[in-house]
Amino acid sequence: MTEPVITAEKLDLTFQTNDGPVQALRDVNLTINKGDFVSFIGPSGCGKTTFLRVIAALEHPTGGHITVNGMTPDEARQSRAYGYVFQAAGLYPWRTIAGNIKLPLEIMGFPKAEQEERVKNVLQLVDLEGFGKKYPWQLSGGMQQRASIARALAFDADILLMDEPFGALDEIVRDHLNEQLLALWARTQKTIGFVTHSIPEAVYLSTKIVVMSPRPGRIADVIESPLPRERPLEIRDTPEFIAVAHRVREGLRAGHSYD
Amino acid sequence: MNRILPVLTVVVALIVLWYLGAVAMNAQWTRDQAARAGQELSFTGIVADTLSQDRPKLPAPHQVAAELWQTTVQKSITSKRSLVYHGWVTLSATLLGFAIGTGAGILLAVGIVHNRAMDMSVMPWAIASQTIPILAIAPMIIVVLNSIGIQGVLPKAIISAYLSFFPVVVGMVKGLRSPDAMQLDLLKTYGASGGETFRKLRLPSSMPYLFTSLKVGIAASLVGAIVGELPTGAVRGLGARLLSGSYYGQTVQIWAALIAAAALAAALVGVVGLIQRATLKRMGMER
Incomplete structure (x- = not known):
């Protein structure tokens, strides 16, 4: 399980804005292996979302080199290498939950019968059986976000990219979804890139934590988690967990030392 | 009942104001007539006369209602004096114009959203087109189309479309960019x-944006169709009724045509509203 899926070398990205150029990423080097759960954590403006968007070919680097499954991000998108989950569920209000999950399948041209089959499977995967015929507004925020995860899983990409997917939800719902996400990860063996603001969330979920710091966005620390893959919620009270969280906090503080 | 009561109150208040206005505005003529005949009129005599003149400055509501009754229910709908006949003439031009205007509006909006050159160039023209008084441009459209052999309902429909495409363009551009x-x-x-x-x-x-625009657009279509009937020599349609009423000082006829046009507009907007509710409900967008 040490096959690299995403490799970034000397990645630079500079946005041209009206206030002059803004360096969003500088000299980012990172390897993500198959089956990893990698969290990106850091303050606003540290480039964590930008890096995720570069992987997804939603932004294009101005320097350096990145491969996804050995291809350029654009080619990887064409070969349906990843599913992307945004901060908001972004379900279409005029489609049912099943209709929303079918959206990528319709665009990618899956046959009708297979669409139904896949919708059924992913709804089961996110514990939303029986909600296919409901409209988004009939579901709670947490259920909507689960539906959007199901939508990203529907076409069975190997990589799941998640941009603060639980950021808008309350802590209790978030805990629950984190547990479910770990279970889903264990079952599907996917590689997950996960952007978050929350130290406990990053430590609880990840096998690898990438601590980033802002202006310009760069990697401050990469922590390989010593925690086992099997993680009950109580693991958050163990000394190992607290030690990792401490190191993340140190990394974040170091990134801020100059201001 | 909770919704009807406020509406009824306003309607009653308007009718009372209308009667007061009719008495006040028509009293001068009554007094002049009486003075010419050398008669003295009591207050009740003045009031009674102001509400039953043949050509009042402001006809009383019951006079307009009687005229409406006579020209709709009591006339055969093929008669030239039937408001139903004239209403249908205007309605057909309105619906055709609305269809043309909506189609053109949607096409322009799609172009504006997808093509940068159109985005920069079309919108200022669309706005400029609405700053020209429709009364000024309507006769020219009629004359120009007539000279190339186009007559009948189409010139009116084009004037109607000229007014109705604009709200559709604005609404659709906003909707497609939402x-x-x-x-x-x-x-x-x-x-x-x-x-x-x-x-x-x-x-x-x-x-949702389209339907909001369509409600504005269909009312504008009706106005366009009526305006389009004015320069054609007052032959047929609600606009013709308005114009011939003003030629011959038939104020009751003018007001009856006005009320008919208002009722038609309300009905058209109501129909669009029903279609809106049905469509959005089918799309699951109405809770």
């Missing part, structure tokens, strides 16, 4: 084409 960056990015991650983005995201997102 999906946010995240929703567009999502489709990008699926490798969706421009056509798919339009069909699956932009078009459905624009529906």
Whole structure:
């Protein structure tokens, strides 16, 4: 399980804005292996979302080199290498939950019968059986976000990219979804890139934590988690967990030392 | 009952004001007539006369109602004096103009959203087109089309379309642009084409905006059709009734035609509203 899926070398990205150029990423080097759960954590403006968007070919680097499954991000998108989950569920209000999950399948041209089959499977995967015929507004925020995860899983990409997917939800719902996400990860063996603001969330979920710091966005620390893959919620009270969280906090503080 | 009562109160208040206005405005003529005949009129005599003149400055509501009754129910609908006949003439031009205007408006909006050159160039012209008084341009449209052999309902429909395309363009452009960056990015991650983005995201997102525009547009269509009837020599249609009424000082006829036009507009907007509710409900967008 040490096959690299995403490799970034000397990645630079500079946005041209009206206030002059803004360096969003500088000299980012990172390897993500198959089956990893990698969290990106850091303050606003540290480039964590930008890096995720570069992987997804939603932004294009101005320097350096990145491969996804050995291809350029654009080619990887064409070969349906990843599913992307945004901060908001972004379900279409005029489609049912099943209709929303079918959206990528319709665009990618899956046959009708297979669409139904896949919708059924992913709804089961996110514990939303029986909600296919409901409209988004009939579901709670947490259920909507689960539906959007199901939508990203529907076409069975190997990589799941998640941009603060639980950021808008309350802590209790978030805990629950984190547990479910770990279970889903264990079952599907996917590689997950996960952007978050929350130290406990990053430590609880990840096998690898990438601590980033802002202006310009760069990697401050990469922590390989010593925690086992099997993680009950109580693991958050163990000394190992607290030690990792401490190191993340140190990394974040170091990134801020100059201001 | 909770919804009817306030509406009824306003209607009653308006009718009372209307009667007061009719008495006040028509009293001068009554007094002049009496003075000429050398008669003295009591107050009740003045009031009674002001509400039953043949050509009052302001006809009383019951006079207008009687005229409406006579020219709709009591005339055969093929008669030249039937408001139903004239209403249908105007309605057919309105509906044709509305169809043309809506179609043109949607096409322009699609162009504006998808083509940068159109975005920069078309919108200022669309806005400029609405600053020209329709009364000034309507006769020219009639004359120009007539000279190339186009007569009948089409010139009126084009004037009607001229007024109704604008709200549709504005509403549709806003609607087609209503999906946010995240929703567009999502489709990008699926490798969706421009056509798919339009069909699956932009078009459905624009529906609430479209219907709001259609309500404004259909009322504007009716105004356009009526204005289009004025320069044609007052032959047929509600506009013709308005014009011939003013030629011959038939104020009761003018007011009856006005009320008929208002009722028609209300009915048209109501129909669009019903279609809106049915469509959005089918789309699951109405809770």
